[in-house]
Amino acid sequence: MKHTISILVENQAGVLARISGLFARRAYNIDSLAVGVTADENVSRITIVADGDDHILEQILKQLNKLIDVIKVRSFSENELLTRELVLIKVNCTPAQRAELISIAKITEAKISDISVNTITLELSDYSNKIKTFEELLRPYGIKEIVRTGTVAIQRGSASLTI
Amino acid sequence: MTVARAMVECLKAEGVKHVFGYPGAAICPFYDELISSGIEHILVRHEVNSGHAASGYARMTGKAGVCVATSGPGALNLITSIATAYMDSIPIVAITGQVNSDQIGRDVFQEADITGSAEPFVKHSYIVKDPASICDVIKKAFYIAETGRPGPVLIDVPMDVQNMECEFCYPDKVEIRSYKPTTEGNKLQLKRVADAILKADKPVICAGGGVFLSGAEEELRELVHKCNIPVINTMMGLSNIDMSDPLYFGMMGMHGVRSANYAVANCDLLILLGARMGDRAVTALEGLRDTPIIHIDIDPAEIGKNVDVTTPVVGDIKKILTQLISVVQEEKHTEWLNELNAVKNAPADVPGSKPGTLDPRLFIRELNKYLEKDAVIVSDVGSNQIWTVNNIMLTKGRFLTAGGMGTMGYSLPAALGAKKACPDRQVIALCGDGSMQMQFMELATAVQHGIDIKIIVFVNNCLGMVREYQERLYSRAIAVDLDGSPSYEAIAGAYGIKAETVTENSQAEQAIRNMVESDKPYLIQVIVDKEEDSII
Incomplete structure (x- = not known):
């Protein structure tokens, strides 16, 4: 089962290594990882999507909490969260195909970020499954390159994770 | 003063009397200051043993033991003893020299990423790059090593940083917003424990190394005598109760004695006290089905890790036992103790030995x-x-x-x-x-x-x-x-x-x-x- 875990950490050198090392040595699987600074520049937020049963999730949360630089840890159920990933896809695109691809971009609310004689680079920010569909739509044209970020997540409604 | 001098002054302020170590070029500035400090240095013959010596020292004093090594191979030799202390929750502060900060990452002579290498085995580690941070780092290192679930903390100090100037100002107290161990037991959970003890006809307490770490030997003795609860030990808990005590039934687990394992197998309430239930001990619990298990430990991550428990209690054992002693009632458990004594006193074979050898x-x-x-x-x-x-x-x-x-x-x-x-x-x-x-x-x-x-x-x-x-x-x-x-x-x-x-x-x-x-x-x-x- 997939779990989205939000971790607030001290924004210090070595913190990410400690967290990724913990996952590696205790054999927890990371599906996705994203790190960025929060409104407080001394605090970073790490979002990890991890795979495992409830027992493993409980251990992950407890072990993360033991790391000295970890200020707060929480896991969320899917319906509590608004999640986003960002993807950049460079697709083969002959001048004749441009109109088609532009219309796909329009329908999916992707942005045309770059264009060349025979390629087009589309940018989409959405939740994971939407991005998968987007990728499938573009595959027939020949995908040259995909760059995708890890999932970031924020609670729906007025609740927020702060220190 | 120099950072090296400040390091020594910090150790003095922390009350350190002895350090165990082995010098080398990258830690020489520190050693040069140590010599006139009044702190006795014990020169071991291999760095790994400075960590083990610090461990033995820490276990007897209840304060963090200090070990010192130089950069590269010296520091790497420490790792086994750091890991040993980590597994047994022993507070040690390991100080290592590092190559000059402008050379880090260039694979220079005797350079090793010791904070990286030791990461899985330390409670926390520091590499000191800012000379102004040294006093704060050392204060935090001792605090982290000794509080909560104790463990090793590593401080890596590049040689050039040791020679830099800083202000000496040892903080009185520490405030780490992300580190606040729970010490008081939850009142509701403690009530559940007291009720379970009252209800049980055949309770047993398995006391582990946490009893020492919390300094709760006296409280343990008091509680078990008030309620006449038999006690067994894990290996790390051995001697936390007088072995001649009539309520003591030996060590449990794979290498334990029959009376202890019998007690676990036949009890109707098992109380794990500061024992992390490592796999060698947990063998005794195999086959337990519905026996309620209470697990009391300062580290929440140990509760439910190896053994499913009925009632978890997180906190400092000394505090929890003190709270429990005041709420539990006196009990006899005569039948249960008779049953266990029969197992304990069953005649055991004492094998003889061949000529030229001893048993x-x-x-x-x-x-x-x-x-x-x-x-x-x-x-x-x-x-x-x-x-x-x-x-x-x-x-x-x-x-x-x-x-x-x-x-x-x-x-x-x-x-x-x-x-x-x-x-x-x-x-x-x-x-x-x-x-x-x-x-x-x-x-x-x-x-x-x-x-x-x-x-x-x-x-x-x-x-x-x-x-x-x-x-x-x-x-x-x-x-x-x-x-x-x-x-x-x-x-x-x-x-x-x-x-x-x-x-x-x-x-x-x-x-x-x-x-x-x-x-x-x-x-x-x-x-x-x-x-x-x-x-x-």
């Missing part, structure tokens, strides 16, 4: 007669450890071993540390000939620093426990013969340490008497049959 169990029982009341026994790892744990009798004494990591070569350096911590107590290291050969360089440390420890080496010319394991699982033993090994009496003699060899049970008493009467280090090598198993 190690009988030797240890003989040793018991000459132990001072508060003796400190440090056991190594292997058959010698199992013989020791199941035969030693400590009343007010203390038992030390590397229970979690099972690190061979722990006993001698840890005994050195323990003796430095309490010079008035009798300190005896017991090891096998395998473990002895991993540590006998430290005989020099004992001689040089006049540390009066006693050493007993069980010599079976074999890695006994591995042999036993191989014979059981593979029907033959491979690579366990220690042919080519020296006489340990001669080795001790070469260091100027008095030693003798015993080959018959009848010689044991005299040898032990010679040993305990000596006011200098003393070694007895005990010749044991190669086929001697570790099972009782």
Whole structure:
């Protein structure tokens, strides 16, 4: 089962290594990882999507909490969260195909970020499954390159994770 | 002042009297300041042993032990002892020199990423790049090492930083917003524990190493006597209750005694107290179905990790026991205790020994007669450890071993540390000939620093426990013969340490008497049959 875990950490050198090392040595699987600074520049937020049963999730949360630089840890159920990933896809695109691809971009609310004689680079920010569909739509044209970020997540409604 | 000087001043402010270490170029600025500080430096003969000595020291003082090494190989040699301390939750502060900060990452001479390498085995680590942070770092290091679930903290200081100038200002207290261990037990949970104790007809307490770490030996004794609850130990918990106490039923687990494992298997309430239930102990719990289990520990991550529990209680054991003592009612449990005593007192076979060899169990029982009341026994790892744990009798004494990591070569350096911590107590290291050969360089440390420890080496010319394991699982033993090994009496003699060899049970008493009467280090090598198993 997939779990989205939000971790607030001290924004210090070595913190990410400690967290990724913990996952590696205790054999927890990371599906996705994203790190960025929060409104407080001394605090970073790490979002990890991890795979495992409830027992493993409980251990992950407890072990993360033991790391000295970890200020707060929480896991969320899917319906509590608004999640986003960002993807950049460079697709083969002959001048004749441009109109088609532009219309796909329009329908999916992707942005045309770059264009060349025979390629087009589309940018989409959405939740994971939407991005998968987007990728499938573009595959027939020949995908040259995909760059995708890890999932970031924020609670729906007025609740927020702060220190 | 320089950072190096400030480091020494910080140690003084922390009340450090002894440090165990091994110098090298990258830690020289610190050493140069240490020499005139009044802190005694004990020069070990291998860096790994500075960590083990600091561990023995920490376990006897309850304060963090300090070990020091240089950059690169010196620091890397520390890792095994850091990991050993981590597994057993022993507070140590390890200080390492590092290459100059502008050279880090260039693979210069004696450079190793020690904070990176040690990361899985430390509670926390620091690499000091800002000279102004040194006092804060050292204060936090001791605080983190000693509080909550204790453990090792590493401080890596580049050589150029040691030579930089800083202001010395040792903080009075520490505030780490992300580190606030829970010490008070949850009131509602404690009520549940008290109710469960009241309800139980056959309760048993399994007391682990956490009882020492919390300094809760007296509270444990008080609680179990108030309610007449039988107590058993994990290996790390041995001697946290008087072994001659009528409520004590021995060590549980794979290598434990029948009465302890019987108590677990037949109880109707199991209380795990500061025991993380490592796999060697947990074997005793196999087959338990509906027995309610209460787990009391300061580390929430240990609760539910290896054993499913009915009632978790997070907090400091001393505080929790104090709270419990005031709410539980006096009970007798006569029937249950009779049942356990019948198992405990069932006649056990005492195997005899072949001519020219001793029965190690009988030797240890003989040793018991000459132990001072508060003796400190440090056991190594292997058959010698199992013989020791199941035969030693400590009343007010203390038992030390590397229970979690099972690190061979722990006993001698840890005994050195323990003796430095309490010079008035009798300190005896017991090891096998395998473990002895991993540590006998430290005989020099004992001689040089006049540390009066006693050493007993069980010599079976074999890695006994591995042999036993191989014979059981593979029907033959491979690579366990220690042919080519020296006489340990001669080795001790070469260091100027008095030693003798015993080959018959009848010689044991005299040898032990010679040993305990000596006011200098003393070694007895005990010749044991190669086929001697570790099972009782």
